[in-house]
Amino acid sequence: MEDKDIKEEVYKCSKCALCKSVCPVYLATKNEMYLPRGRFIILNRFFNNHEKLSPQFIQDLDKCLYCNLCKDFCPSSIDSAEIFTHIKNKYKKRALILSFSFRYKIWLLFSGLKNIFSQKINIKKFKGTRDEKIIYFEGCINRYVNSDDKNAVLSILNTLGYKNIKINHLCCGYPLLTDGDIKSYKKNSEKIINSLDKDVDYIICSCDSCYSELQKILKNSENKAKLITIDELLSMHNYDISDEKVIYFKPLTRKGYGNINKNIKQLNPQLKCSLMENFLMYKNKSLSEMMREQMQLVQMNIEDNTIITTCQLTRIGLQSLLGDKKVLMYSEYINKK
């Protein structure tokens, strides 16, 4: 995106404030400067040479969660997150040590030490009868932090009779994108496209954040494999959850896809996804703590139910509030049944 394109997009904002009712960061902070509308007023002044962009303004762009809820509500369909990425890419001074993606990698590395011996399943031993070819996109958390979800997915695939499975170990690129590091993000996306065999039937994700990124990346590729979530695959096999003691915590990134039974209870949607809490922990501690306070409310709503979710960052955030046993990924829950 060039400056002139950003200027045009920013100019489309009618200041209607509809984004105010959905932006989770605004709802937690009540600060207009964290809202697309507030930011676009500053950007308008910048593009019309009335004002410079302050370092604080650029730094505060890191408080956007890239959830795209504002875009879904915006009458002009402005992709605020994309605009913020380009502004960061162009005007943010890069300090490698402090970058979010660098700190994220360090976190993965240290967390990974605990995970070395937890990857249990050997897919070479799968002897099912189904010929469909599958790529399972495991994502960084399964690879480096906790493989319980991946082990559950592989066990499910084995039970369903799939034998042609490959595991893709790459990162979806979400941390790079949110850092405004467009060059590395594009490079990573190309790496993903080149790593995916063209003759596969399904690419399966068990984490919604990975799914959302892959959906964007695959749009620009010739790969015709069907991208699906593990719950969509299970519903193709007529698996469903009908457990009264289960509550589904829908992540912010799950929009318009997936197939979790509509009849199972869902947690109050006002309690926004803990993706934010985790995400901001690395970007902005005070905001993260504010979100955490909001998340404490979750505890009042769960009683003796099990919480299931479909995003790894959401799972980690919820587990830090409620304990490891109380919160499971969808696949872990199904695999335990």
Ligand code: SF4
């Ligand atoms: S992408 Fe999400 S966090 Fe960012 S401005 Fe829009 S609603 Fe707010």
Ligand code: SF4
């Ligand atoms: S919803 Fe869209 S047009 Fe309305 S204030 Fe927000 S960014 Fe501007």
